[in-house]
Amino acid sequence: xSAPAIxxxxxSTGAGLARPQRTLWGDAMRRFARHRLGVLGLLLLxxxxxxxxxxxxxxxxxxxxxxxxxxxxxxxxxxxxxxDELGRDILSRLLYAARISLMVTVISTLLxxxxxxxxxxxxxxxxxxxxxxxxxxxxxVLSLPALALLLVVSQMLRNLTFLRQTFGANNVSIFVIIIIxxxxxxxxxxxxxxxxxxxxxxxxxxxxxxxIGARPGxxxxxxxxxxxxxxxxxxxxxxxGEAVIAESTLSFLGLGIAPPFASLGNMLSGAQGYIFxxxxxxxxxxxxxxxxxxxxxxxxxxxxxALDPRSRA
Amino acid sequence: MSTFLLRRLIQMAFxxxxxxxxxxxxxxxxxxxxxxxxxxxxxxxxxxxERLNKLIGLDKPLPQRYGEWLIRAVxxxxxxxxxxxxxxxxxxxxxxxLPQTIQLMSVSILLSMLIALPIGIYSAIRQYSKIDxxxxxxxxxxxxxPVFWFALMLMIVFAVQLRWLPTSGISTPxxxxxxxxxxxxxxxxxxxxxxxxxxxxxxxxxxxxxxxLSLDYLRTARAKGLTERVVISRHGLRNALIPVITILGxxxxxxxxxxxxxxxxxxxxxxGRLLFDAVFGNDWPVVTAVxxxxxxxxxxxxxxxxxxxxxxxxxxxxx
Numbered sequence: 226x227s228a229p230a231i232x233x234x235x236x237s238t239g240a241g242l243a244r245p246q247r248t249l250w251g252d253a254m255r256r257f258a259r260h261r262l263g264v265l266g267l268l269l270l271x272x273x274x275x276x277x278x279x280x281x282x283x284x285x286x287x288x289x290x291x292x293x294x295x296x297x298x299x300x301x302x303x304x305x306x307x308x309d310e311l312g313r314d315i316l317s318r319l320l321y322a323a324r325i326s327l328m329v330t331v332i333s334t335l336l337x338x339x340x341x342x343x344x345x346x347x348x349x350x351x352x353x354x355x356x357x358x359x360x361x362x363x364x365x366v367l368s369l370p371a372l373a374l375l376l377v378v379s380q381m382l383r384n385l386t387f388l389r390q391t392f393g394a395n396n397v398s399i400f401v402i403i404i405i406x407x408x409x410x411x412x413x414x415x416x417x418x419x420x421x422x423x424x425x426x427x428x429x430x431x432x433x434x435x436x437i438g439a440r441p442g443x444x445x446x447x448x449x450x451x452x453x454x455x456x457x458x459x460x461x462x463x464x465x466g467e468a469v470i471a472e473s474t475l476s477f478l479g480l481g482i483a484p485p486f487a488s489l490g491n492m493l494s495g496a497q498g499y500i501f502x503x504x505x506x507x508x509x510x511x512x513x514x515x516x517x518x519x520x521x522x523x524x525x526x527x528x529x530x531a532l533d534p535r536s537r538a
Numbered sequence: 539m540s541t542f543l544l545r546r547l548i549q550m551a552f553x554x555x556x557x558x559x560x561x562x563x564x565x566x567x568x569x570x571x572x573x574x575x576x577x578x579x580x581x582x583x584x585x586x587x588e589r590l591n592k593l594i595g596l597d598k599p600l601p602q603r604y605g606e607w608l609i610r611a612v613x614x615x616x617x618x619x620x621x622x623x624x625x626x627x628x629x630x631x632x633x634x635x636l637p638q639t640i641q642l643m644s645v646s647i648l649l650s651m652l653i654a655l656p657i658g659i660y661s662a663i664r665q666y667s668k669i670d671x672x673x674x675x676x677x678x679x680x681x682x683x684p685v686f687w688f689a690l691m692l693m694i695v696f697a698v699q700l701r702w703l704p705t706s707g708i709s710t711p712x713x714x715x716x717x718x719x720x721x722x723x724x725x726x727x728x729x730x731x732x733x734x735x736x737x738x739x740x741x742x743x744x745x746x747x748x749x750x751l752s753l754d755y756l757r758t759a760r761a762k763g764l765t766e767r768v769v770i771s772r773h774g775l776r777n778a779l780i781p782v783i784t785i786l787g788x789x790x791x792x793x794x795x796x797x798x799x800x801x802x803x804x805x806x807x808x809x810g811r812l813l814f815d816a817v818f819g820n821d822w823p824v825v826t827a828v829x830x831x832x833x834x835x836x837x838x839x840x841x842x843x844x845x846x847x848x849x850x851x852x853x854x855x856x857x
Contacts, residue, residue, distance in 0.1 A: 365556065365557075368553070368833075368836055368837060369557065369791070369833065370791050370794050370836055372798050373798065373813055373829050374829065376798070376813065376817045377561065377564055377565065377825060380817050381565065466682065470684050474685070478802065479818075493686065493690065496690070497690060497803070500690065500693055500694050500705075501698055504694040504699075511690065515683055515684065518683075518684070519678065519682035521682075522678055522682050526678075
């Protein structure tokens, strides 16, 4: 068979014209890899995740191990980052704190995404009163003075007897913060999903799916959501950063993760009382929060470029 | 326009009612009531707590209490404080605290605007220049920085190490009339409250400006021989500012979150600190009043943002 002189009627036949197959996700990954700060952020996040998960193995001391003879110890071979007001090893506490924060923020972010996607997709797909109720509810939660209510809700939930009995007095703060972060986190994603599903459901391929008799659940999960995945992924990533800040802020104010667990926020509220004696105590936990959130924001930015090149601002 | 306004106002009233029920309901769920903490003191007997509860009417059923509260609340009578300022009317407590918060917020908003808008505009005009990269990088830093940690770092540098600024309060005892002393007390809280806004607004301004700069009518303006300065300021900036003007109304919730954190850290005697103390002291009348006030301001902010949008952009009409 002779290749045509001009034109590309049969591109696969000409040896010089053969191209490797490129998929949507392959393209996205290539674009992501070009975003240097995004890659750096991803590596940093992976490093933090590994350290956090492995905390019980690599931490040199237990998070509560006190050594009153070594209060405010400075850097040494025994305590790489020094020790705090009770002689506890700061490095070990940071590792455990990162572990708890990671768990809390990842779980709450996933829950946030699930709730947001379900609410947004259902509202947009079904329309009518379902849409009215769900989207007004979204507006209400979005227009609430969030932190003010967070304080009240958190104070209330922590003292609920049945929660204390179910989870144990020590663990209750962890569950409460997961609930709270989810409760106040889902509306923005719901709005986003609502918007993209609204525009998608007018398209012909959705009409075709409906014509061959697909049920709403199938149309939403197989046809609508896969096409809205880019903004969902980006928003979920950015939400992770917000959750880290929200968790540490609440813990700092004394309404998040409570001792005996070390968290990045409650380490900082402990350190605030000693900024004159040992300012370094206040530096480390905040630096960890800052680096994690910065890395998350870089990754989110890179993902936006990679998955949704048109939205580049 | 007036039907739009009426509809929005009715919606607002309904929302406030909903929020008040929510807050009232949540507070009732606190087991044991507001005075159980007092039992830690051996001199306080359960009978005393019982008597206190009766004194403030906690023995009545919830719907009755909510009804009574609502009737008083619509007349802006919030009852008396239980703990934070025992026995004083909540209205008076809030009146004492409000000026400090307004002072802090207005200075911060002004400062943020003065910094964020020019750098946003500049980095849009010089897109991909070194300054643009620097601004974008710094705004990433600003957005990623936990506000309370930024406050602690400022404290460590300027109060602990350099000893230039005081760590907390609104003025040094005995120097209440000294404006320089007051200014020194304001610097760090204002910087902390402004951080988020500067980072966000400069990004927003840059994005808005970039969008306008790519439009055809600017090319037309250049083509008819206008100078670059006129093209940017008269034609570009005016339209780019439209979305930016409204952002302030929408950012009221962030402003209040920021005030809670900032005032708590710097012991600034404003509304944020008041709410924090009231939540921990189980001072329900104060908590309810502050949250209702905040919710009201948030809703008004949203409404103003929408109205302002129609004012600056004649293409938008509300019906």
